[in-house]
Amino acid sequence: MMAAVHALIGAALARVCRSRAEAFGLGALSHLVADALPHRDLAVPQEAGLLAAALAAVAVTRDSDSRALAGAIGAVVPDIENLVGRALRLPDDRLLLPTHSRLHGREASSLRGQALLALGCLALLAGSHLFRQAARH
Ligand SMILES: [Zn+2]
Numbered sequence: 001m002m003a004a005v006h007a008l009i010g011a012a013l014a015r016v017c018r019s020r021a022e023a024f025g026l027g028a029l030s031h032l033v034a035d036a037l038p039h040r041d042l043a044v045p046q047e048a049g050l051l052a053a054a055l056a057a058v059a060v061t062r063d064s065d066s067r068a069l070a071g072a073i074g075a076v077v078p079d080i081e082n083l084v085g086r087a088l089r090l091p092d093d094r095l096l097l098p099t100h101s102r103l104h105g106r107e108a109s110s111l112r113g114q115a116l117l118a119l120g121c122l123a124l125l126a127g128s129h130l131f132r133q134a135a136r137h
Pocket of ligand 1: 001031035078079082099100
């Protein structure tokens, strides 16, 4: 799964968490599930650009104690293994996380599924942000 989509899923899931630590853990767990879904990964520079944009969006809509940002970071951290693996040109079967080595979702032909998932998560984050803003006034 693209790192940006992982981040948005983690941020959206953080809405049900009571602390940043819980959000970080749930984000990391969500990584395993999302990686098992059919998806397509991009080249590292594209992934990095989209991840920066996703984290910026999360930062803008974050809740008061940054649970969303903690969830986003927790969801992305497991992909450090992918980054190191690509840098060292390791074959996937040498990676440690099962969804990176053997339970990885099949290659999707389009990015449509991930784009819809990302938009859904962004809508949840924006809706939650607007609700909090309205509740303050
Ligand atoms: Zn991954």
